Amino acid sequence: MDDTEAQAQAHKLLGQKQAAPHKQDSGYIRTLRSCCVIPQRYILGVVGLLGVCNAYTMRVCLNLAITQMVNLKKKNSTHFDPYACPSDVIVGNHTDVIIKPYAIFDWDEKTQGLILSGFYYGYAATQVPGGYLAEKFGGKWTLGLGLLSTALFTFLTPVVIRAGGATWLFILRVLQGMGEGPTMPALMIMLARWVPPHERSFQGALVFGGAQIGNIFGSFMSGILLADGRDWAYVFYFFGGFGILWFLLWSVLCYSTPNTHPYISKKELAYLNKTVTTAETSSLKDPVPWKAILRSAPVWALVCAAVGHDWGYYTMVTDLPKYSHDVLKFNIATTGTLTALPYIAMWICSFLFGFICDFCIKKGWHSIKTGRIIHTTVAATGPAICIILASYAGCDRTAAMVYFVLSMALMGGFYSGMKVNALDLSPNYAGSLTSLVNTTSTFAGIVTPYLIGLLTPDSTLAQWRVAFWVCFAVLVGTNVVYCIWADGKQQWWDDVRQYGYPDGWKHGSLTRDEPVPSEEYRLAEQKAG
Structure with missing residues (x-):
């Protein structure tokens, strides 16, 4: 009788244990899950x-x-520019006064x-x-x-x-x-x-x-x-x-x-747990392996590519309107749509490049590393060449703007190149790696407008050519570094428990509870293998 009661109690507890997960998957959650197509x-x-x-x-x-x-x-200043372009705006002997009722600051x-x-x-x-x-x-x-x-x-x-x-x-x-x-x-x-x-x-x-x-x-x-x-x-x-x-x-x-999402479909959850490579368990919550990250060549290649990208991007975003107004003599009041064209081109082309890169990787036509290098190169050398051509287009405003739009369109390749490369190198520490890359490249965004201001004190075409050549050198130079040292595989330090330490590692343990294996241990392990 006691055995029967014990078995009944065990079956009851087992039934409760099996039913517990299904309580969360009922009612409201099931409705949400069914609605999420x-x-x-x-x-x-x-x-x-x-x-x-x-x-x-x-x-x-x-x-x-x-x-x-x-x-x-602003005080009028005269500066003779032999390359000056003609202006669409006819200015007489007087200046038009534009009333700005809410302009209350004198900065x-x-x-x-x-x-x-x-x-x-x-x-x-x-x-x-x-x-x-x-x-x-x-x-x-x-x-x-x-x-x-x-x-x-x-x-x-x-x-x-x-x-x-x-x-x-x-x-x-x-x-x-x-x-x-x-x-x-x-x-x-x-x-x-x-x-x-x-x-x-x-x-x-x-x-x-x-x-x-x-x-x-x-x-x-x-x-x-x-x-x-x-x-x-x-x-x-x-x-x-x-x-x-x-x-x-x-x-x-x-x-x-995905595992914390309450109403994700079971099919998608199983697919993501199978295909997404992360070591996300409580036993693997180790400190960020900064000692290894800062000694990783692919990381510094990524940092260089990011600096080049931000240098070119901020040159275009911050100073293109100024170049259009001061050099090409566009009437800014009527060129809102024209100013937006480079961004539209970059946005559309980023999808095109992303689709092409994923398609080629999926088909096995090239590796992830090759795809990142190809699209980063297109997004660096293409804009570098285009901005130089734009500066030598002189006062041909149509040709200059076509080159600027084309340069931003090609820059869309960065998103399928170096921009997502942090996910390849370190899916487990992608946040820390991205923070390192963004922190470094943000300083380029601070320096670029200031340097261009120093190079173009009179905002002449000749001065802007110098600024664009500097941008060309930064974009191409950083891209060369990326092409040499880039990688598309998960790095050993991202999951040292799986990949182990490389030969000759002498910088201590990267985990909380595992010492670095000694050289004798490695040799013994190799012999046993």
């Missing part, structure tokens, strides 16, 4: 795209708004430049901490709360400016940059957990293409909101509110890993 990794891609778009709109909206905030009279060019650069100081400061937090606590809340803070700061910008002027605005921009710093490391962590290797080029183009949408959408909407002398505060209210709405969408739809 689109795979969750693609939903992550789309919402991630909107997040990057949101980040870039909040980053660049001040660039246009500040033109309506500052009321500074000089130096002050404006400092304010605009404040964002990047904060952005660089939180790259590494952001990657660490994303790896420790998951990318969802690291990214979400970071962008939410930036959205709140953006929404409060008009209040802060009117209360504290330029000083408070600079501090606020630094805080905004700190909020956005974890964006790319956290996204890399999530993509490493969610995207199989043969889909990374397209997904990378999808998510990071949000930067170009942000540039287009931010410029377009800012122009509308600032038209007809409207208050510049509307720009910050709009994009700050947009960021808050995105956070709500992100909180509901996206999760750090």
Whole structure:
């Protein structure tokens, strides 16, 4: 009788244990799962795209708004330029006075430049901490709360400016940059957990293409909101509110890993657990292997490629409008669409390059490493050549703009090249690796506009040619380094328990509980093998 009762109790406990997981998979969860026809990794891609778009709109909206905030009279200066292009605008003996009722600040060019650069100081400061937090606590809340803070700061910008002027605005921009710093490391962590290797080029183009949408959408909407002398505060209210709405969408739809997603389909979950290579178990939560990362040649090749990319990108984004206005003599008021064309071209081509790269890898036509090198080379040497051709097009404005648009289109290859290479090298520490790469390349973004300003004091065509040749040298030089030392395989230090230590490693253990095997142990293991 006792045995029967014991067996009945055991069956009851076993039944409860087996039924427990199914309690979570009932009712509301089953309804959500049945409604989700689109795979969750693609939903992550789309919402991630909107997040990057949101980040870039909040980053660049001040660039246009500040033109309506500052009321500074410029003194006329004469400088003879033998290569000067004719202007479409006929200027008489008088200057037109444009009334800007909300331009209440008298900030000089130096002050404006400092304010605009404040964002990047904060952005660089939180790259590494952001990657660490994303790896420790998951990318969802690291990214979400970071962008939410930036959205709140953006929404409060008009209040802060009117209360504290330029000083408070600079501090606020630094805080905004700190909020956005974890964006790319956290996204890399999530993509490493969610995207199989043969889909990374397209997904990378999808998510990071949000930067170009942000540039287009931010410029377009800012122009509308600032038209007809409207208050510049509307720009910050709009994009700050947009960021808050995105956070709500992100909180509901996206999760750090497939295994923590409550209503992902069982088919997709099984597929991702089979194809995505990460060592995500509690026993493998080791410290970030900085000693090995900083000694890794593929890592420094990636850093060089990122510096080259940011140098070329910031040259185009920051200074193309200035070149168009000062050298080519475009009427900026009527060329909004023309200014957006390079971003549109880059966004479209990033998808095309991503599809081609994934297709070739899937077909076995080339390896992941070869694909990364090919697309990085196209995205570096192509724009480098195009900007030189644009400078030698002289006053042929059509030819110059065609070259500029083509250069940005080719730059779209970076997303399927070096931009997703961190996922190949280190799926487990992609956040920390991305933070290292972004921190280094962000300084290039700070230096580039300042250096170009030094090289083009009079903004003549001859001076701009020198600046473009410098950009050419940086793009091509960094690409050569990448081609020599790049890799497309998971590095040994990303999962040292699986791959072990390389011969001659003398820099200590990378794990919490495993010593580095001695040379005698390695020799004995080789003999046994």
